[in-house]
Amino acid sequence: MPDDQPPPLEAPLLEVKNLKVYYPIHGGLMRRVVDYVRAVDDVSFLVKKGTTVGLVGESGSGKTTIGRSIIKLAPITGGQIFYQGKEVGGMTRGQFFPFRKKIQMIFQDPFNSLNPRMTIEQIISEPLDIHFPEWDKAKKGARVIDLLDKVNLPADSRGRYPHEFSGGQRQRIGIARALAVEPELILCDEPVSALDVSVQAQIVNLLQDLQEELGLTYLFIAHDLAVVEHISDYVLVMNRGKIVEQASAEEIYANAKDPYTQKLLAAAPTL
């Protein structure tokens, strides 16, 4: 297919095909490669536009590595990644740059993922500086106020610093930063696991509202199956670098087939 043709309509927003991410283990006298850590081992899945796909598994299962490899924060050993039908997995960082605007990320720890020396305005407008260098200051400022409003933070928070905010508010700032460049796909890497349950509920609701309003697509990475089941349309369960089960959220909960999924369900605290 030539590059200038629009992708076929049925193409999913994101398609991951046989993705492998291996890290070499060096050993012996010559520090030769003796083996590999198979962080992600032959993983394939689809993410359709406007839906939420949950990726669940324990620490070390490879779920974060998948998210990072999609935006080239982790090197790919094998396999392909298609974004709107275009192969992006083999691109250089320079070639990938226009796609970086379409795919944004929200991180787990709102205490570590915001620069303590930057004001909220600087944090949220940093992606604008990179992707819209032609915008003037007033336009960026207006956009920041608009974004703060979208995540339900007062406009006067823009001159303040991250330490003046609670965990939930900081996560809202992280979300505003991700939304700044009007992305299509947001990779949410454990966005609520560092938060209180009550604050977790607020952030999950906010993410759902934004999805409806802006037509966003989420890849929602988490270890808590209860939260993933709630927010996702489709769920992928990962264990040791492989997807062991994938099904719709209802199906996973009502009729988990893989023993590992059953173990995860049993471990989730219930009332």
Added chain:
Amino acid sequence: MPLLDVKDLKISFHGRDRVTEAVKGINFSLEDGQTLAVVGESGSGKSVTAMSLTRLLPDPPTCQISGEILLRGQDVLMMPKRDLRSIRGKEIAYIFQEPSTSLNPVFTVGYQIAEAIKLHVPEEKDITGRVIDSLRKVGIRDAEKRYKAYPHEMSGGMQQRVMIAMALACEPKILVADEPTTALDVTIQAQIIDLLKELREKTDMSIILITHNFGIIKGFADQVQVMFRGEVVEHGPTEKVLENPQHPYTKALIACIPRPGTKQRRLTTIDHASLV
């Protein structure tokens, strides 16, 4: 006489231009072998209450504590400072939320556990043996080898087990677990709670479990006390509070936990303004 009896405890922090009342006159007691869960959101005063039990908070004038904390009838708040060392770790021991920041990265885990034993049980001859024994008790395999491991060589779940081993090494009467599973995966969470249950049965210690999540206390705590803005808003047997919560804040805290399989469209959130 209860093991621990806290009466009209008030804690406030005095800053340059404002006073924060973190705990506003709470009462509770704990019997031998009992487990009390303290549930509330960040800022409700639950951790400050726990830290006050061995006076781990800053000295006046920064922090003012009033009321009584009676440990077997003896008031911790009236004790001279040097006597506190015999309580900390020996009578009341703590496990904190984040094991990776609570452990010292430059010492082996064995050394760190031995430190507590050396201080509280100076007559112990075989310290290494006792440390290895305590590592075994918390389910760490190859305890002899793990004795020499550094914290970074262990997973989060293993590190938390080391913290528990350290807390239990001197056989405390009360174990204060401040969000012990919040930083851990759900599967590891379940393992740590099971471990605490098992150790409680073996040693007959009392546990104060501090958490923001009602989900983990079911089947674990005998009593629960719900804190909101420095006050206890509800108190009672766990099953009763979970089945039939009285205070709107308790109801809201229980309601905001996602329930798999129900397919409610939105999660319930807490409207703090309506509760004041």
